[in-house]
Amino acid sequence: MIKYLSANYIFPVSTEPLKDGVVSVNDKGEITKVFDRDAAESITDPIEKHEGIIVPGFINSHCHLELSHLHQSLPKGQGLISFVNAVLKERQAEDAVITAAMKKADKMMFDNGIVAVGDISNNILSKKVKQESKLYYHTYVEMMGFNPEKAEEAFEQGLALKEQFYPLPASVTPHSAYSVSKELFKNFRNYSEGKDNLFSLHNQETEEENKLYRYKTGAFLEFYQSMGLDVEFFKPQARNSVQSIIPLLPKDQKILLVHNIYTSLKDIYFVRRFGRDITWCFCPNANLYIENRLPKLDMFLPHDFNITIGTDSLASNDKLSVLSELVTLQKSFPAIPLTTTLKWATLNGARFLGIDAELGSIERGKKPGLNLITDTQGVKLSEKSSIKRLV
Numbered sequence: 002m003i004k005y006l007s008a009n010y011i012f013p014v015s016t017e018p019l020k021d022g023v024v025s026v027n028d029k030g031e032i033t034k035v036f037d038r039d040a041a042e043s044i045t046d047p048i049e050k051h052e053g054i055i056v057p058g059f060i061n062s063h064c065h066l067e068l069s070h071l072h073q074s075l076p077k078g079q080g081l082i083s084f085v086n087a088v089l090k091e092r093q094a095e096d097a098v099i100t101a102a103m104k105k106a107d108k109m110m111f112d113n114g115i116v117a118v119g120d121i122s123n124n125i126l127s128k129k130v131k132q133e134s135k136l137y138y139h140t141y142v143e144m145m146g147f148n149p150e151k152a153e154e155a156f157e158q159g160l161a162l163k164e165q166f167y168p169l170p171a172s173v174t175p176h177s178a179y180s181v182s183k184e185l186f187k188n189f190r191n192y193s194e195g196k197d198n199l200f201s202l203h204n205q206e207t208e209e210e211n212k213l214y215r216y217k218t219g220a221f222l223e224f225y226q227s228m229g230l231d232v233e234f235f236k237p238q239a240r241n242s243v244q245s246i247i248p249l250l251p252k253d254q255k256i257l258l259v260h261n262i263y264t265s266l267k268d269i270y271f272v273r274r275f276g277r278d279i280t281w282c283f284c285p286n287a288n289l290y291i292e293n294r295l296p297k298l299d300m301f302l303p304h305d306f307n308i309t310i311g312t313d314s315l316a317s318n319d320k321l322s323v324l325s326e327l328v329t330l331q332k333s334f335p336a337i338p339l340t341t342t343l344k345w346a347t348l349n350g351a352r353f354l355g356i357d358a359e360l361g362s363i364e365r366g367k368k369p370g371l372n373l374i375t376d377t378q379g380v381k382l383s384e385k386s387s388i389k390r391l392v
């Protein structure tokens with residue numbers, strides 16, 4: 002049985018928006034055809050007509066399912082280091098509590114039209130939820146270790162955890178420039194040689210990270226001290242963090258840099274010149290939650306970069322909704338059209354995860370999931386826009 006769906010606009014993402022377009026889909030959720038208004042006149046079967054915009058299922062490029070139980074418990078606007086300290090202090094809870102919160106978060110993402118997630122994990126707890134979920138999950142097993150003497154040990158532990166996630170798709174990744182030693186970065190480079198291993202790093206989420214790398218000053222020094230870590234070994238690099246770590250990352254792997262709030266124009270040119278396979282992931286609502294500041298998106302736009310969208314976790318977001326991230330972007334960067342931000346939120350994320358043969362755009366043969374965005378204003382979103390899953 003073929004269903005015909007129409008709305009004021011269809012955004013296939015891989016091609017231009019279609020005013021009054023129609024998309025046909027079979028029982029399995031597979032797109033059988035996309036019609037523009039003229040071609041749709043030949044359809045003799047009934048057409049289900051909606052008010053709004055039909056878009057493919059969203060890809061959430063950055064989440065931490067295992068922090069879901071911290072929903073609405075950490076204060077806003079305190080800056081990243083306070084936030085990290087609070088997470089470290091508050092994240093302990095009973096497995097049952099964490100699992101129940103993860104299930105709820107998974108359902109929230111489903112209801113908000115998300116079909117795939119790049120999820121950071123530091124332990125195995127999320128495996129069962131992911132296995133039972135209707136969503137596709139890629140797990141980034143994340144490692145930390147700023148003490149160079151502990152690099153081997155940290156890496157072995159991380160690899161063992163990655164094995165535990167089998168058969169779910171998983172890779173190992175460094176957490177950030179401020180939490181991973183040069184030695185540990187080298188372990189990642191050696192390990193990923195000759196195999197596919199998606200990287201996802203938190204990047205420049207606070208200006209303190211740049212201060213640490215440029216001058217060895219700032220709040221991270223107190224942070225290390227409070228953890229009992231002597232950072233005598235660390236030498237200031239006289240340049241921003243991202244410029245210091247890019248050369249440590251492998252050439253032939255896809256690398257997601259997440260947040261990028263304090264990335265400078267100079268950093269962008271440096272990254273361009275260095276020829277790594279970089280995708281930039283933005284999580285605007287989490288940035289407002291933690292740092293009360295947004296990345297300078299305008300600087301990234303002229304470079305034809307790969308860009309994706311993430312929600313981050315419920316510890317730093319009121320909800321897990323890619324649409325809500327798009328509404329925030331439209332409010333803060335009204336000149337960026339929905340066709341652009343929607344591509345970040347769908348096809349680009351699917352490409353990064355290597356699942357774009359099936360997901361990310363409305364094209365014949367794909368099973369991307371279909372969302373209706375309601376309360377739109379022409380080809381723009383409104384504060385009231387919400388999601389209805391059609392397929």
Ligand SMILES: [Zn+2]
Nearest residue numbers: 063065203313
């Ligand atoms: Zn994160």
